[in-house]
Amino acid sequence: MKVVAFERSVQGTGASRRLRNSGKTPGIVYGSKDPAAVIELDHNALFHALRKEAFHSSILDLEIGGKTQKVLLRDYQMHPFKPLVLHIDFQRVSATEKVHMRVPLHFTNAETSAAVKLQGAVISHILNDLEISCLPADLPEFIEVDLSKIEVGHSVHAKDLTLPKGVSLVLHVEQENPVLANARIPAVKAVETEEAAPAAAAAPAAAPAADAKDKA
The missing domain is CATH 2.40.240.10 (Ribosomal Protein L25; Chain P)
Incomplete structure (x- = not known):
């Protein structure tokens, strides 16, 4: 630009x-x-x-x-x-000197993950950018975070990323390995699931009583 x-x-x-x-x-x-x-x-x-x-x-x-x-x-x-x-x-900037830069994260494929499609999980984006180090010619406009394989209760960390060629995490990010995104079942959905389970278990027990009344 x-x-x-x-x-x-x-x-x-x-x-x-x-x-x-x-x-x-x-x-x-x-x-x-x-x-x-x-x-x-x-x-x-x-x-x-x-x-x-x-x-x-x-x-x-x-x-x-x-x-x-x-x-x-x-x-x-x-x-x-x-x-x-x-x-x-x-x-x-110099073409021969590495720069430290915060670049935006683009989260992709969340809607195709099993956590979202099959289990109704919600993906939370914990960070929106990440600090990297590279030569000016290798500086990416953004870094893609692929969420297609994320599982419920699990997170994607900085070290899980596939970084572009010539790009590395700065030292403190490498050491801290921060969470970028996680997948959780919404609290309301979890409560509904727990309430539905006892009701489903009790339903068969009511059937014999009804049969006995019919025979009488």
């Missing part, structure tokens, strides 16, 4: 306020061996870009003054109640 920015010569609270009033968003790009650069971007274009999932988890082409550099979105601040981007941060 391409992002167009412009160099910003004036800094400070007052200058940033004037930028926002003119439809611009102040920002900064840092990292690598180059000094940090203060920039400004068109607010409306940036606001719509932030609504796209790929903008948050992809290598971006940031163009400043006709020159393009590879960056990652690292942070942004929104107004507490207005649809207004107050500030945005980008980090330069």
Whole structure:
């Protein structure tokens, strides 16, 4: 994805306020061996870009003054109640250096699992993204979590994933092995099942009594 920015010569609270009033968003790009650069971007274009999932988890082409550099979105601040981007941060990336990045999880095939189809389980998504490490060229837009084989009472953990080539879990995620999703029978359904069992067992016992009355 391409992002167009412009160099910003004036800094400070007052200058940033004037930028926002003119439809611009102040920002900064840092990292690598180059000094940090203060920039400004068109607010409306940036606001719509932030609504796209790929903008948050992809290598971006940031163009400043006709020159393009590879960056990652690292942070942004929104107004507490207005649809207004107050500030945005980008980090330069090197093709030869691994990056740590949180990427979204896409959960698939839950409806085809035996837990859901045959047992009426509900799948709960515990995490919606995961921190990984890889070279910029290997960075995936998302990681797929296949739920087709999940069983009732069981969970899918980070280490259960089949990661794309060149991608690995960061160290603390590897050690913690967090739960990504689990399958549980809803409490109401479980109670109904328990109540139905004694009723089903009692039904045959009533039949002999009825037969005896008929003979009498």
